[in-house]
Amino acid sequence: DAGVTQSPTHLIKTRGQQVTLRCSPKSGHDTVSWYQQALGQGPQFIFQYYEEEERQRGNFPDRFSGHQFPNYSSELNVNALLLGDSALYLCASSVVGLETDTQYFGPGTRLTVL
């Protein structure tokens, strides 16, 4: 099991563009959470998907949206990119139930907005 995988590894975009990041959860996991980690900061929760629905959301604008597919993989979409969106985007997977908070993280996608 490769664990949580994310693509692409790095991405460079310009202001105003749109971006899609992808995540495949660990085998057997059904829940995907997305985090934004700015340089020198801890990860910040964006949202979580379970059963193809957004289950929880952090304090992020509507420009950030997501999707979960029947195979539990997920996408994070960011529209109208701002310079401040430059960060490492982490995907984490878990299993709903007693171990929901035990999350397994992917390596991240480094987004640079110019």
Add this chain to the structure above:
Amino acid sequence: AQRVTQPEKLLSVFKGAPVELKCNYSYSGSPELFWYVQYSRQRLQLLLRHISRESIKGFTADLNKGETSFHLKKPFAQEEDSAMYYCALSGSSNTGKLIFGQGTTLQVKP
């Protein structure tokens, strides 16, 4: 407000010295506390969670609800413990949503 505070950005100790990484939290309810670690060029991984009461790689952490703290301790630091450590909080009303501190870099010198 729910918050996790790690007051030290950097903690530098010599090999064999005791280590204590501080974590304080603010949460109105019964929190679950975690420590995550990120070694150089590796992904973020769970080190321990308070409800497990485990000792992982010699590290322990005790939840002190009176002081709202969850400090990470190890009696004798090893060079391979050098990494970034994050304290994180979740709670019954935030299942699956982790709130992270800013992290502390632990540097263990030979």
